[in-house]
Amino acid sequence: MSTHPHGEGCSCAHEAGRTPLPDLTDKLRRQAHKVTGPRQAVLEILRRQGRPLAIREIHQALPEGDCDLATVYRAMHLLKGMGMVQRFDFGDGVARFELLAEGVDGHHHHLICVRCAEVVAVEECIPEEMERRIAERNGFTAVTHKLEFFGICARCQGGVRCET
């Protein structure tokens, strides 16, 4: 999980870890929201991990139950509304959130190991005309999509189930 899928110096959309914490909190302040301890802590964790995190994971990563679980839920709701995080669903009934890099639309997908739950960011996307075609054919507008890939990662292929 520590190795970056795209090598050193990558600047792909999910690389929000590059945004310094002060820039993130400033964004809060600018929109008339208070910069509190819990919010800073949550942002710092999202920034450092740079991958989709479940609310439970974020809460457990906080030092000594520093903040209430409900507060993390409320923080994520706020950040989602501000467009600072994106929500992903991997089909296990748990919402996951990932920090978005500043100025990037952040649209990307994931490849998830069904054995160990390792997550790799996938920048590739479906052909644009495919979405347009589907929208037109059915009379829909404002069409978006959710796409996630599932498989077995290299470490888990030997029958050995890796950690994480």
Next chain:
Amino acid sequence: MSTHPHGEGCSCAHEAGRTPLPDLTDKLRRQAHKVTGPRQAVLEILRRQGRPLAIREIHQALPEGDCDLATVYRAMHLLKGMGMVQRFDFGDGVARFELLAEGVDGHHHHLICVRCAEVVAVEECIPEEMERRIAERNGFTAVTHKLEFFGICARCQGGVRCET
């Protein structure tokens, strides 16, 4: 919701409504499972609706709470294990199940209206080589994907929110 998106005489993958109920129950019997009232009722509803249904929806469609909610959950779990239904997640925290046509792998996607929740089946799929490329690049095997489209349906575009 009653109009078929592909017109009359369609034979696309999700058209499991064509499979007669006796054929479905036979499948159960062949695998040493009992054909009970609740199971027949659930299958009949899935067959007639021919679209992804939430467990709650299935239960409410049953005549007069004919069967317990837990029984519907157990029935869906069984049918899923037998490969007779496919599970879909539309990102609202509710699992939906759709009956699969006999002999078809049933792989397809959906276009969901974010206003009225109307669901249209989508047969189009991502390019095969895209999935293969993503698998190889990341050292994954047995890669599958989940893809759903979201937009605003024709009836909901006027600002008028349609029923259903």
Next chain:
DNA sequence: TTCAGTGCAAAACGTTTGCAACACA
């Protein structure tokens, strides 16, 4: 007859909310 399947109730789980106490601006 027998064991898989059922109904009922309780619990597990992720998530939301009401309210009094609190702390950032």
Next chain:
DNA sequence: TGTGTTGCAAACGTTTTGCACTGAA
């Protein structure tokens, strides 16, 4: 100081499970 935010606890909706009873084969 005042309002937005927090912690706590309770409520919520979906899903699972334990257990005694029932009914399909």
